[in-house]
Amino acid sequence: MDKFTVHTGTAAPLRASNVDTDQIIPAEYLKRITRHGFEDGLFNSWRKDANFVLNRPAYQGVSVLVAGPDFGTGSSREHAVWALMDYGFKVVISSRFADIFRGNSGKQGLLTAVVEQSAVEQLWKIIEEDPSTPVTVDLEGQVITAAGFTTKFEVDSYVRWRLMEGLDDIGLTLKHVDEITAFEAKRPSFKPTTI
Amino acid sequence: MGRTLAQKVWDDHVVRRAEGEPDLLYIDLHLTHEVTSPQAFDGLRAAGRPVRRKDLTIATEDHNVPTTDIDKPIVDPISRAQIEALRINTKEFGIENYELGNKEQGIVHIIAPQSGLTQPGMTIVCGDSHTSTHGAFGSIGMGIGTSEVEHVLATQTLPLKPFKTMAITVNGKLPVGVTAKDLILAIIAEIGTGGGQGYILEYRGEAVRALSMEGRMTMCNMSIEAGARAGMIAPDETTFEYVKGREHAPKGADWDAAVAYWKTLPTDDDAVFDREVIIDATKLSPFVTWGTNPGQGAPLSATVPSPDDFTDEVDKKATEKALEYMDLKAGMPIRDIKIDTVFIGSCTNGRIEDLRAAADVLKGNKIADGMRMMVVPGSVRVRLEAMAEGLDKVFLEAGAEWREAGCSMCLGMNPDKLTPGERSASTSNRNFEGRQGPGGRTHLVSPAVAAATAIRGTLSSPADLVGSN
Numbered sequence: 001m002d003k004f005t006v007h008t009g010t011a012a013p014l015r016a017s018n019v020d021t022d023q024i025i026p027a028e029y030l031k032r033i034t035r036h037g038f039e040d041g042l043f044n045s046w047r048k049d050a051n052f053v054l055n056r057p058a059y060q061g062v063s064v065l066v067a068g069p070d071f072g073t074g075s076s077r078e079h080a081v082w083a084l085m086d087y088g089f090k091v092v093i094s095s096r097f098a099d100i101f102r103g104n105s106g107k108q109g110l111l112t113a114v115v116e117q118s119a120v121e122q123l124w125k126i127i128e129e130d131p132s133t134p135v136t137v138d139l140e141g142q143v144i145t146a147a148g149f150t151t152k153f154e155v156d157s158y159v160r161w162r163l164m165e166g167l168d169d170i171g172l173t174l175k176h177v178d179e180i181t182a183f184e185a186k187r188p189s190f191k192p193t194t195i
Numbered sequence: 196m197g198r199t200l201a202q203k204v205w206d207d208h209v210v211r212r213a214e215g216e217p218d219l220l221y222i223d224l225h226l227t228h229e230v231t232s233p234q235a236f237d238g239l240r241a242a243g244r245p246v247r248r249k250d251l252t253i254a255t256e257d258h259n260v261p262t263t264d265i266d267k268p269i270v271d272p273i274s275r276a277q278i279e280a281l282r283i284n285t286k287e288f289g290i291e292n293y294e295l296g297n298k299e300q301g302i303v304h305i306i307a308p309q310s311g312l313t314q315p316g317m318t319i320v321c322g323d324s325h326t327s328t329h330g331a332f333g334s335i336g337m338g339i340g341t342s343e344v345e346h347v348l349a350t351q352t353l354p355l356k357p358f359k360t361m362a363i364t365v366n367g368k369l370p371v372g373v374t375a376k377d378l379i380l381a382i383i384a385e386i387g388t389g390g391g392q393g394y395i396l397e398y399r400g401e402a403v404r405a406l407s408m409e410g411r412m413t414m415c416n417m418s419i420e421a422g423a424r425a426g427m428i429a430p431d432e433t434t435f436e437y438v439k440g441r442e443h444a445p446k447g448a449d450w451d452a453a454v455a456y457w458k459t460l461p462t463d464d465d466a467v468f469d470r471e472v473i474i475d476a477t478k479l480s481p482f483v484t485w486g487t488n489p490g491q492g493a494p495l496s497a498t499v500p501s502p503d504d505f506t507d508e509v510d511k512k513a514t515e516k517a518l519e520y521m522d523l524k525a526g527m528p529i530r531d532i533k534i535d536t537v538f539i540g541s542c543t544n545g546r547i548e549d550l551r552a553a554a555d556v557l558k559g560n561k562i563a564d565g566m567r568m569m570v571v572p573g574s575v576r577v578r579l580e581a582m583a584e585g586l587d588k589v590f591l592e593a594g595a596e597w598r599e600a601g602c603s604m605c606l607g608m609n610p611d612k613l614t615p616g617e618r619s620a621s622t623s624n625r626n627f628e629g630r631q632g633p634g635g636r637t638h639l640v641s642p643a644v645a646a647a648t649a650i651r652g653t654l655s656s657p658a659d660l661v662g663s664n
Contacts, residue, residue: 016516017509018388018488022627027608031259031273033233033280035341045629069509070389073422073488074625075606076324077231078340096389099424100324104340117509156356158217169342170244173350176211176219180247180352183210183221190445190453191223192312193250195291 001109003166007090008136009063011146012053013124019067020074021101025083027075038083054087058131066123067094071112072101081108091137093144093153095120106159107169113137113144113153122149139164197463199360200429201395204335204460208318210352217354223317223334224251225347226303227290229281230258230608231322235345236284246288247351253312254285254292257302259608262571262598265295274609288348301574301600304328304542308412309576311441315430315457320347325542325624326425327418331411332438333430333460335395338419358424359469361394362462365402367477372658374552375410376544376622376641378402378474379417380482380492386472388490391423394470397462398428402476408437409548416543417624420489429461481656484626484639485529486517491626493529495644495656501525520628521636522616530654532638536619537568537649538631539642540598541605544622545573547580549642554586556646556657557593563652568595569611571603595649607632620648 029041046052053059065084071094072080081104084092089110095117097105105112115123126133126147135146137153139160144151162169173180198206211219225248232254239246246252259274269275278295285292293299299306304325307313315333320326322344329336343353363382383390396418398411406414411428418426435454438444445453484492485499491514493500502514502525518525523532539545539553550572562568570590572578578600581587587597604611605623613619613635622645626637638654647655 015512017513018490020488020625020627022606022625022630026629026633027606030230030608031271031277033237033277035234035237045633070392070422073388074324074419074627076322076338076340078234078322078342081340096392098389098422099392100338100340100419104342107340107342158215158354158356169354170242170346170349173219173346173352173354177350179211179219180221180350184351187221188452188456190449190456191317192314192443192445194224194253194312194443195250 001166001168004109004111004139004163006136006138007063008134009090010061010132011064011066011123011127011135012059012062013127014053014065014067015124017068018070018073021072021077021080022074024072024080025077030077030079035082036086038079039086042083042087063088063090064135064137065089065092066120066127067092069094069096069117071097073098076100078104081105081110085110093120093123106156106162109163111137111139111155111163113155115144115151115153119151197466199462199466199468200333200397200427200460201335201358201360204316204318205357207316217356219352220318220355222320222347222351222353224307224312224319226307226319226321227252227254227344228257228303228323229277231341232344233277233280233284234341235348236288238345239348244349246290246348249289251351252290252348254281254290255300255303255306256281256293256295258602258606260295260601261609262601262603262611265599298575301576302542302545302602304416305545305573305577309574311438311443314438314444314453315434316460320353324419325416328412328416328542330415330418330425330427331408332434333427333457335425335427337424358395359393361391361396361470361472362468363396363398363472363474365398365400365474365476367401367475368405369402369476369479372643372656373479373481374641374643375406375413377479377482379414380484380489380639381479382474383417383421383489384492385474386421388420388488389422391418391421394423396421396423396426398426403428404431407548408433409546412546413543417489420624430457481641481644483529483644483654485521485523486514487520487626487628489624489626489639491517492639495529495654497529499523499525499527499529532654533652534618534620534648534654535566536613536617537566537645538604538619538621538623539645540571540573540603541623542573543624544642545571545577547577549622550577550581550586553642553646554589556643557650558589560593560650562594562649566649566652568649569598569604570595571598572600574600604631606630620645620654
C-alpha cells in the first residue's frame with residue numbers, strides 16, 4: 001500500500017444521502033475475479049445520465065469526492081472501494097460513513113474523512129462555484145483546505161497511522177502469531193469445526 | 196459493573212489488547228462464497244501464505260448460481276468462471292466447498308445455522324454484510340470486506356475496535372399476523388439506516404423472547420440495514436433446543452459444558468448500554484417499504500409520504516428522489532400499489548418457516564393474472580424439507596415458480612432479475628435502486644404479505660383476503 005500523507009486534487013460534489021454500495025457498483029460487476037479494472041462500473045446507472053456530476057466536463061480528473069451522509073451503506077462489497085480507487089479517487093469526504101465501507105477503505109488506502117454536514121455543504125458550494133478549486137487533504141494535520149476554507153476531519157487514529165506508514169495489515173498481525181497460537185491452545189473443545 | 200452480551204462474547208475472543216491498537220479478535224467460524232473471496236485467495240497465493248484454520252472455514256456457492264437447470268453447465272460465462280475459481284481455490288487451499296448440486300449447498304447464512312455450525316457465543320465472519328444473521332444465536336456475526344477475508348484466511352483473526360452497544364427493547368406481544376420481518380422493518384424506520392453505525396445492537400424484550408430462531412434470524416439479518424455491523428439476541432432455551440442434535444452441535448459432555456457457558460452470556464442486570472431504544476410491540480402492524488432504502492418504510496395501512504412530511508433537508512430530498520425512482524405519488528394508499536412480481540426467498544426469509552407462512556396464505560388460492568411469483572428456498576435442505584411437507588405443490592398449484600436454492604432475485608446476480616419498470620414485493624432485505632435488476636422497483640415485505648400480495652395483485656396482508664374470495 002502506498003503511503004498517504006497529503007493529497008491535493010480537484011473534487012466532485014455528490015449531493016445525495018444514503019449512497020449505498022449497490023449504487024457505487026452494481027452486483028453485475030461483482031462477478032469478476034480480479035482486483036482491478038472496476039472504474040467502468042463506478043456509479044454505473046447514474047453515469048448513464050449526461051448530467052451526472054462525473055459526466056460533466058468541469059469535473060474530469062477529480063480525485064476527491066464530497067458526498068452526503070451515510071455514504072457506503074449496504075453490501076460489504078470491497079469492489080465499491082476498488083471502483084472508486086480505480087476511477088482515481090483518493091479521498092471521500094462525508095459526515096457519516098457506513099462501518100463496513102469505512103473499514104474496507106482503510107485496508108485499501110482510500111481515505112474516508114469525516115466532517116460536519118455544515119462543512120460538506122460549504123465544500124459543495126466552493127467546488128460548485130469553481131470546479132477547478134484544488135482541495136488539499138492533510139492526513140497528518142487532519143485538515144481539509146479549499147479556497148481559504150479550512151475544516152478539521154476525523155479519521156480512526158490506527159487507520160491514520162497505517163495509511164501514513166503504508167503498512168500491510170496481515171503482516172502486522174502475523175507479528176503476533178505466537179499470541180494467536182497461545183489463544184488457540186485455550187479454546188474450549190466444544191467449539192465446532194467444519195471438517 | 197456488569198457487561199452486555201456483546202461485551203462478553205467480544206472479551207472472550209480477544210487474542211491481544213494493547214494501548215492505541217485495535218483489539219485482535221479471534222474468529223471461530225469463517226464462511227466464504229464465490230463473490231467476495233477470489234481476490235482474497237489471490238492475495239494469499241501472491242504472498243505465499245496458507246489458510247491458517249481450514250477446519251474453521253467453509254465455502255458455498257450461492258450468490259450467482261442459477262435456480263433452474265442446475266444439472267446443466269452455468270450459461271453465463273462470467274458467473275461460471277467465478278464458481279470455477281471458488282472450486283479451484285477451495286481445492287488448492289483445502290477448504291470444504293458445498294458445490295451446486297450438493298445437498299448441503301445453499302445461502303451461506305442459511306446453511307451454517309441449519310448444520311449446527313452457528314452456536315451461541317461465537318465470532319462468525321463472512322464477506323457478506325448479512326452475516327449479522329448469526330447474532331440470533333447470541334454470537335457476534337459480522338460482514339467483512341475482501342481484504343478482511345484474506346486477513347482471516349491467513350491469521351484466523353481480525354484487528355477490530357470495540358463497538359458501542361445499543362439495546363432495542365421490544366415490549367409486549369406482537370399482534371396476530373405481525374411477524375419478525377414487520378418488526379425489524381419498523382425498527383429500521385425508527386432508528387434510520389445510519390442509526391446503528393458504530394454499534395452492536397441487542398434485541399431484547401418480551402416480543403423478541405417469543406420469536407422462534409427463524410424469526411430471530413430474520414431480525415438480526417437486517418441489523419446491517421440499520422447501519423449496525425452486528426445484531427444479537429441472548430441465547431435461551433429456544434436457542435439450545437434449536438442447536439441440540441444438529442450435525443455440528445456439541446455432543447455428550449461437550450454439550451453440557453457448552454450449555455453451561457452459553458448460560459453465562461446474557462447481559463447482566465447492571466450492565467449499561469450506550470443507547471437504548473424502546474419499541475411497543477402491541478402497536479405494530481404489517482410493515483412495508485415505499486422508498487429506495489430500508490429505512491423508508493411505513494405500515495401497510497398508511498399512505499405514501501410526501502417530501503413535505505420531513506423537516507430535515509436531507510430527508511426531504513431523499514424522499515423526493517425515492518418517489519421519483521419508485522414512480523409513486525405522495526398521499527396514495529400503500530395498499531393501492533400494484534405489484535407484478537413476488538419474490539420469496541433470501542437469507543432474510545428463505546427458511547422453512549417462511550415458506551410455510553407463505554404456503555399457508557396461498558393454499559387453495561391462485562396468484563393474480565399477470566403476476567410472476569418466484570419461490571426460492573434458502574438451501575437444498577430447506578427445499579427438500581418443504582417438498583416433504585408438500586409446500587412445493589401449494590406454490591405450483593397457486594401458479595408460482597418453485598426454484599432451486601440460492602440468493603437469486605435478492606440481488607440479481609444470476610438470471611433472476613426484475614426488468615426496468617417492474618415492481619416487486621420481495622421478502623429480501625434491500626430496496627436500493629436497481630438492486631433486483633436495473634430499473635426495477637422493490638417493496639420489502641414479510642412472507643405472509645408477499646403471498647397475500649401475489650393473490651390480490653396489490654400490496655396486501657392476509658387479513659385483506661378475508662371475504663374477498
